[in-house]
Amino acid sequence: MKNIIVANWKMNPQTYQEAEDLIKNILEGIKDLNNTEVVICPPFTWLTDFSHKNEAQILFGAQNVFHKESGAFTGEISPLMLKNSKVDYVILGHSERRKYFGETNELINQKIKSSLSVGLKVIFCVGENEGENKEEVLVSQITEGLQGISEKDLGNITVAYEPVWAIGTGKNCGIEETQDAVASIKKIIEKLYSQNASEVLAVLYGGSVKSENSGDYLKDGGVNGLLVGGASLKAEEFIKIVKSAE
Numbered sequence: 594m595k596n597i598i599v600a601n602w603k604m605n606p607q608t609y610q611e612a613e614d615l616i617k618n619i620l621e622g623i624k625d626l627n628n629t630e631v632v633i634c635p636p637f638t639w640l641t642d643f644s645h646k647n648e649a650q651i652l653f654g655a656q657n658v659f660h661k662e663s664g665a666f667t668g669e670i671s672p673l674m675l676k677n678s679k680v681d682y683v684i685l686g687h688s689e690r691r692k693y694f695g696e697t698n699e700l701i702n703q704k705i706k707s708s709l710s711v712g713l714k715v716i717f718c719v720g721e722n723e724g725e726n727k728e729e730v731l732v733s734q735i736t737e738g739l740q741g742i743s744e745k746d747l748g749n750i751t752v753a754y755e756p757v758w759a760i761g762t763g764k765n766c767g768i769e770e771t772q773d774a775v776a777s778i779k780k781i782i783e784k785l786y787s788q789n790a791s792e793v794l795a796v797l798y799g800g801s802v803k804s805e806n807s808g809d810y811l812k813d814g815g816v817n818g819l820l821v822g823g824a825s826l827k828a829e830e831f832i833k834i835v836k837s838a839e
């Protein structure tokens with residue numbers, strides 16, 4: 594399995610020019626990757642312009658999608674629209690969507706199902722808030738989020754462990770704690786599916802990843818890659834993170 598490095602640009606940058614410069618600079622720095630898949634998730638305004646250009650070195654992902662196929666849903670975007678725009682991935686279950694937009698495990702489950710049904714790959718974010726019981730949160734988010742999804746679809750799902758207290762705060766999850774969370778996620782998957790089910794499942798870590806710590810997570814954290822927010826907006830920093838995965 595290749596390492597996967599995902600850039601979540603969130604609601605940045607504010608102009609097309611800045612977005613285009615960022616992509617160009619990243620592309621310059623990551624030629625000839627062998628071991629690493631790079632997925633960039635810009636805001637919708639820039640996403641499809643870039644995805645239609647078909648850059649060989651990178652894949653593109655959306656930061657959200659609606660679960661209905663088409664119709665009277667003002668302001669929403671369907672999974673099929675993304676698929677037809679050469680978008681490969683979608684981030685679902687991100688803690689900011691859960692917190693600011695009230696996304697529940699049930700809604701996230703519907704979004705995962707409809708995304709998989711058109712052939713999108715899903716980056717499914719899970720993780721506890723400060724003070725919450727990690728095990729309990731992981732069990733409910735994963736069990737409810739994957740309700741009704743078959744084992745054969747697991748190869749198209751990447752679980753991103755993102756403790757909410759580590760996102761955008763500069764507070765990192767320790768390596769041992771990350772290993773524990775990855776082991777818990779795999780155990781939950783094996784309980785829900787079969788003993789071998791977790792073998793095809795990629796697990797990422799996300800939460801204040803920088804070039805100084807990315808290599809440690811990849812080497813010792815037991816993960817198959819990283820979900821990077823703030824540090825993905827600086828080309829030089831993001832390139833270093835990608836290189837640490839090679």
Ligand code: PEP
Nearest residue numbers: 760761799800801822823
């Ligand atoms: C994220 O938004 O998923 C994230 C991990 O952000 P940051 O890297 O800024 O903590």
